[in-house]
Amino acid sequence: MEQGHEKRRTNVSIYGQQYKIVGSENPDHIRQVASLVDKKMREIKGKNPYLDSSQLAVLTAVNIGNDYLSLIKKLDNDQKDGDS
Numbered sequence: 001m002e003q004g005h006e007k008r009r010t011n012v013s014i015y016g017q018q019y020k021i022v023g024s025e026n027p028d029h030i031r032q033v034a035s036l037v038d039k040k041m042r043e044i045k046g047k048n049p050y051l052d053s054s055q056l057a058v059l060t061a062v063n064i065g066n067d068y069l070s071l072i073k074k075l076d077n078d079q080k081d082g083d084s
Contacts, residue, residue, distance in 0.1 A: 007024060013034070014041070044063065
């Protein structure tokens with residue numbers, strides 16, 4: 001196993017549920033990701049109080065996926081603008 005890529009366990013709370021995340025990422029990074037997901041879930045639930053947990057999870061994933069793709073597109077456009 002490469003040094004720096006050992007698996008670590010990080011305990012996080014997302015939307016009132018405890019999770020043990022196992023991976024090679026820095027625990028602070030994992031906690032930031034969990035916090036982002038928790039915040040987004042609470043934001044969506046606040047606007048749509050009748051969503052069940054599955055619907056809330058899927059809409060959260062779709063929203064975060066949309067944010068991610070928008071950032072990738074912006075970075076790509078910024079790179080193209082910088083190359084011209």
